[in-house]
Amino acid sequence: MAAMARSILDVRGVTLAFGGVKALNDVSFSVQEGSITSVIGPNGAGKTSVFNTISGFYKPASGDILFCDQSLAGIKPPRRAALGMARSFQNIALFRGMSVLDNIKLGRHCHLKTGPLSALFYTRAARREEEALRQEIEERIIDFLEIDHIRKAPVASLSYGLQKRVELARALAMKPKILLLDEPVAGMNREETEDMARFILEVRREWGVTILMVEHDMGMVMDLSDHVIVLNFGQVIADGKPADVQANPEVIKAYLGSGDVMALRARYKDAAIARARSAA
Ligand SMILES: Nc1ncnc2c1ncn2[C@@H]1O[C@H](COP(=O)(O)OP(=O)(O)O)[C@@H](O)[C@H]1O
Ligand SMILES: [Mg+2]
Secondary structure, eight states, rough: OOTTOOEEEEEEEEEEETTTTTEEEEEEHHHHHHTTTEEETTTTTTTHHHHHHHHTTTSSSSSEEEEEEEEOTTHHHHHHHHHHEEEEEOOOOOOOOBHHHHHHHHHGGGOOOOHHHHHTTTTTHHHHHHHHHHIIIIIIHHHHHOOOOGSSSSSSSSSSHHHHHHHHHHHTTTTEEEEEEEEETTTTHHHHHHHHHHHHHHHHHHHOOEEEEEEEOHHHHHOOOEEEEEEEEEEEEEEHHHHHHHHHHHHHHHHHHOOHHHHHHHHHHHHHHHHHHHHO
């Protein structure tokens, strides 16, 4: 990571309420450009709410979010996408009957210069643009994510792990500055998890995309992240380097309270063993 990194996303004092329940309570944190930053926390901590607020699906009761030093207040989700924010969802949001390629193509629509009117007349310029777009997508993203063999397959016919990879491909097709990944390895087996971890690292390295992810898998978070933010009951309880966060007593307590710290630890250990084996 660059030593002179600057902040690309600033969440400042965001509070979000559903009825009487405060899903987020004065949440503040920054994401450094070029970093892999993770938001973790027990179930119901407010992780998805943070994402939905950043991408503009939820409107905070107070606070502000800055993207590249610009306030996002009043800016609708499609415009945020065009500004360079792409996301994947906790539950896959693809068009299941459509092919992999068509799903990926949808990702670039926010950047097409030809407006709806000229697209209607389908000018030569529009056709050229579409052709260039198609090639870029095919050559770069499909190649990169190793999904060449399934480009014509309907999404519904794919394994869960591959569907998640297609969702990542579609997000990449938006040419984002920042990629928001909501639980990218939830429900994946170990092999799928390790593939996804590798792709996330490569997206950052090869495409220079900043990554902000919400993830439940502690092992994955500690392995990949430069920076970790811990939420509990809608509040930031820790914010720092993975090792510091992992050793933080309040974080351990939060996970113990949720009852899943042992499972997370076991998984972390298993993954470390598997990596050691494959390296041997
Ligand atoms: N659309 C919603 N309507 C009402 N309550 C919600 C909604 N979304 C989230 N919440 C509540 O906000 C809190 C945080 O939820 P969420 O952000 O989904 O947590 P996480 O992703 O960390 O599991 C929970 O108490 C949840 O019940
Ligand atoms: Mg969630």
